[in-house]
Each structure stands twice: as C-alpha cells, then as structure tokens.
Amino acid sequence: MHVAILVKEFPPDVIGGTETQTVRMARELAVESGHEVTVYTKSYPGPEPHEDVPFDLVRVPTWHYSPFVxxxxxxxxxxxxxxxxxxxxxxxxxxxxxxxxxxGYLVSRLTGLPYFAWIRGGDYYFAREVAFKRRLLATVFDDALVLVQTESVAEDVREEFPDATLGVLGNGVDIPDRVADGDAATFVGRLKHQKGVHNLVSAVDGLDEEVVIVGDGPEREYLERLADGVDADITFIGEVPPDRVPEYLLSSKLLVLPAVDGEGLPNVLLEAMAHGVPVVSTTVAGIPDVVQDGETGYVVPPDDVDALADRIRRVCEDDAHRAELADNARAFVESEYAWDRLLAELDDVYESVAG
Structure with missing residues (x-):
C-alpha cells in the first residue's frame, strides 16, 4: 500500500514530539510493514538537509514571512x-x-483520495478556541475518521463535536534493555508556557535533588531568571537531538512534565516510562490515561504548585515506592505502546479507510 503522510514540520528544522514520532513511524511502516511511504512537509530556507531515510520525502515550497503566511x-x-x-x-x-x-479534506473532495486525521494535542486544543479554525475542525470531523491518542482526549472531543467518528491509537515507543538508575529530577521538552516549566522551578524550591531541564524555547531566559531566585540545583541543558534524550532519561530518578494546556500524549512521557522512570505530571488531556495516579506515577491539577512539589518529594525520597512506580510504568508501556502493536493497529486503520 502507498501511504502518504502529511506533517506540517519535520526534522531537522523542527524537532518535537509529533515530528520525532512521524520520522520513526514512516521508517517502521516502510521497513517493518513493507508499505511504500511518502512524507509531505514544509521546506525551509537554506540548503536542503540530507535525509538518509527509507521513505520518500517531499518538501513543499513554503514562505516563512510570518506564522500565518x-x-x-x-x-x-x-x-x-x-x-x-x-x-x-x-x-x-x-x-x-x-x-x-x-x-486532507480538500484533496479528498477533489480526487476521492481516502484520508484520516490524527490529533496530536495542541493542534486540536488550541484550534478549537479560534472561530475559523473551529469551523475547519468541524468540517473534518463531519467528513473523516479522526484518531486521538487516548480515551480522555476522545471524551474531550465528543463533548465539543458529538457526531465525530473517532478511533484511539497512541504513540509507539522502543522498550530499551537498560533501565534508569540516575539521581536527577528531569524535564524534557520545549520551554514554552504550555509545558508549565515555571511551575516546576517554583515546586523544587528547597528540594535537595539535582534538577535537569533539557530543551530550549521562548521562555528559557525567563526560566533561568526564575531559577536564580529559588533554592535548588537546577541545570539548563538546552536542546539536544532525539537520539540523546535517552542518556538524560537513564540519568534520572523522575521525569516531571507539569503541562498546563495543549498536550495530547507527550512522547517523552512514554520514553521515560519505557526506561523505568516514573512520571509526575498533570491532569491535562490524555496524560492521566498513561500516568495512572499512584501506580505508574502521579498526576496533579495544572498550576497546583504545592501538589506538584509534594509528589516530586514523595517520589524522590521514597526509594522503594519509586522502584515500584518504575516497574509498573515500564510494564504498562511495554504492554500498550510497543511499536509492533501500533503498526498492526495502524494497518487495520489503513484497510478500513482505504476500503
């Protein structure tokens, strides 16, 4: 089957959860599932990057004068x-x-090409708040199958678009041989408001643990100034390529993802759990479906700094409990999010949509 994947951004120009997942998914579909795969994405100024990948990559002309353009x-x-x-x-x-x-809607209407959409997080949660984007969402929901990453996200969508045809399919993740044995409380992600890193900095005030923040973004300078005002050992690493993220997870005892809005199912959450790193996160979108409170980690309400601080300390200070959470987290991800399972379910989606 010839599968076309349309994604707005793509490495190395943008490296986020959706982009990283798309690269790996396209590779697995081509190598393991035997599909012909073509990825369509933006072009960026400058020399074309060299991509050594087992799928076709089409970079469509794009002007970058502003986000809208x-x-x-x-x-x-x-x-x-x-x-x-x-x-x-x-x-x-x-x-x-x-x-x-x-x-997808436009192309399907004009050519009959079967398509489906896959909500990743902010693409839905932010778009639904803008009138013309909400109308586009409604058009797609009325026309095609839309995948979401967890049941909680499906419930959110049904509240707003009750007639939507939805399927639930999460991300794929590798299950490494090594498990973490580090000492750091770690954050990995973009340094922007929706990630809630400002709450993490406030929550670790007085914590006698190393705190490592991996990533870059528009709030970095603000967060560094904020960190200067708290009593904590906080290190900002900056952006690292996806293949270096595991080394920071292996050096961790805890992943903190204090999202305040716009998340679907963050890939780094699954990666951490696969490495035997328990997670403290928030009750945003699909996160509680994976971070099961008291079983595979803890979730707290977004922007509740006191609760966040309490759960971080609880995990860091109780070695036996932390080991139990880590074992549960790894077992859960291995059973629910391994690549072979995702590929089999995705093949079923293709057959259903293509007919």
Missing part, C-alpha cells in the same frame, strides 16, 4: 502537490487535524 503557503502547496500525486496514493494520513486535516 507559513501555514497558509504550506496548506496551498501541500494541496497542489497531493492533487498531482493522488492517483498513485492509497491513503493519506494527516498528522494533526489542523492544518493537515484541512488539506
């Missing part, structure tokens, strides 16, 4: 490219319902 030109160019290629494609997989799902 970038998104608009991506939608127009991706639509034109897919209109030209549609006769050779069996199914179109749109990573993010907005804006990729809107492209």
């Amino acid at each position: 970038s998104t608009l030109t991506f939608v127009l160019a991706a639509t034109l490219y897919l209109l030209g290629d549609a006769r050779n494609i069996d199914v179109l997989q749109c990573m993010m319902i907005y804006p990729s799902g809107a492209v």
